[in-house]
Amino acid sequence: MRARDIAEPYPVVGFGTPAVEAARLIARDRLPGLVVTDADGTPRAVLPASEVVRFMVPDYVQDDPALAGVLGDVPIQQIRAELEDATVADLLSSPTPELALLHGDDTVVELAALMARLRSPLCAVVDNGMVLGVVTAARLLELVCGDDL
Amino acid sequence: MRARDIAEPYPVVGFGTPAVEAARLIARDRLPGLVVTDADGTPRAVLPASEVVRFMVPDYVQDDPALAGVLGDVPIQQIRAELEDATVADLLSSPTPELALLHGDDTVVELAALMARLRSPLCAVVDNGMVLGVVTAARLLELVCGDDL
Numbered sequence: 001m002r003a004r005d006i007a008e009p010y011p012v013v014g015f016g017t018p019a020v021e022a023a024r025l026i027a028r029d030r031l032p033g034l035v036v037t038d039a040d041g042t043p044r045a046v047l048p049a050s051e052v053v054r055f056m057v058p059d060y061v062q063d064d065p066a067l068a069g070v071l072g073d074v075p076i077q078q079i080r081a082e083l084e085d086a087t088v089a090d091l092l093s094s095p096t097p098e099l100a101l102l103h104g105d106d107t108v109v110e111l112a113a114l115m116a117r118l119r120s121p122l123c124a125v126v127d128n129g130m131v132l133g134v135v136t137a138a139r140l141l142e143l144v145c146g147d148d149l
Numbered sequence: 150m151r152a153r154d155i156a157e158p159y160p161v162v163g164f165g166t167p168a169v170e171a172a173r174l175i176a177r178d179r180l181p182g183l184v185v186t187d188a189d190g191t192p193r194a195v196l197p198a199s200e201v202v203r204f205m206v207p208d209y210v211q212d213d214p215a216l217a218g219v220l221g222d223v224p225i226q227q228i229r230a231e232l233e234d235a236t237v238a239d240l241l242s243s244p245t246p247e248l249a250l251l252h253g254d255d256t257v258v259e260l261a262a263l264m265a266r267l268r269s270p271l272c273a274v275v276d277n278g279m280v281l282g283v284v285t286a287a288r289l290l291e292l293v294c295g296d297d298l
Contacts, residue, residue, distance in 0.1 A: 001222065020294050027291035032181050032198075032270055049181075049286035054265035056293060061262050068259040073150065079257060080293050108228060110217040113210050116203035121181055121270065137198035142176035144205060144229050145169050 003111055004104030006143060007125040007133030012037055013047070019086035023052050032121030032136055035099075036088055043124045043131050045096045047088060055091050056082045100124065104132055108143070111135055152260055153253030155292060156274040156282030161186055162196070168235035172201050181270030181285055184248075185237055192273045192280050194245045196237060204240050205231045249273065253281055257292070260284055 011025040013034050022034055026049050033048040054062070056079050061068045100114050100123040115123055115137055122136045160174040162183050171183055175198045182197040203211070205228050210217045249263050249272040264272055264286055271285045 001225070023290040023294040026287050027295050030179055030285070030287045032287075048268070048270070049290065050264055050268045050270055053261050053286050053289055054268075057258065057262045057265050061258060062265065065262050065266060068256070068262040071256065071258055073256055074258050076150070076257065076293055079261070083294065107217070107220065107222055108225065109206065109210060109220055109223050112202050112228070113206045113214050113217040115199055116206050116211065117214060119197070119199045119203075121197070121199055136179070137202050138175050138179045138181075140202055141172040141198065144225055145172040145232065146176050 001108055002104060003102045003106040003125045003135065004127065004132055006108070006111070006135050006139065008135070008139060010035060010131075010134040012131070013088050014039060015044075015087065015089040017088045019052065019055065019083040019088060019091050020080070022047065022088050022091065023083060026052060035122070035124045035131060035134055036092070037131060041130050043099060043101060043126060045092055045099055046120060046122060046124070047091055048097075048121065051093055052083075052091055054093070055086060056080075058082065101126060103127065108140070112140060115140065150257055151253060152251045152255045152274045152284065153276065153281055155257070155260070155284050155288065157284070157288060159184060159280075159283040161280070162237050163188060164236065164238040166237045168201065168204065168232040168237060168240050169229070171196065171237050171240065172232060175201060184271070184273045184280060184283055185241070186280060190279050192248060192250060192275060194241055194248055195269060195271060195273070196240055197246075197270065200240055200242055201232075203242070204235060205229075207231065250275060252276065257289070261289060264289065
């Protein structure tokens, strides 16, 4: 069994994709993150869900987390406004984490080793520079431990 | 809206839970990880899905990832065998990452700020030392951006 047999379809986002759209894709499929590709489909980065959350937090709260406690209830619309003018490029932290990238004929052990080394919740599987799909840690565990799920 | 209103039920695991059982829970619900509690229900750690994957990789491959490529196809049963005698305590890396822990009356901004600071894919929500549920990054994004999902 090889990476291409395990990969699942995933929603494509680019650097220019609106942040709110990326957030909705993560929410809809309960994804641990998204793979970000160039305009030509070449995978370039993983955007973890927690990075999108980070962008919703005002800078002054990120600098001093104790301030979050004194703000009281902030309307959801106001939290969402932080994301509304942003794109995926804005959400990516700098430097971006190393992209977990495998080839279609890589084995399950190579997949697990890479995911473990990068502590990444997902790997992109590529052939000829194009993304075939992704493998999440949960999918890999299903494959290995799921006989009697 | 407070953390207790957003928290979702989650499967409980203890330090003695078999690793294969923890892996199946992650796989079944496509979770980014699990909250690990003491016997009395006190939350103690987050077990990210990628840590479970790490345990499936033989030590000599973790030490030298290039070896994964020369192993060829390893039967799924053999990969699973790495997990079979292990418990959740064995899977947790040392030192364990800081547990993302909120109280039921913490606000959405406090939740987002904590998740962002710890780069954690999930937070446990507790009242009186007992876990009410968890909030994943995907759930938080659904709440904030999901009006027209």
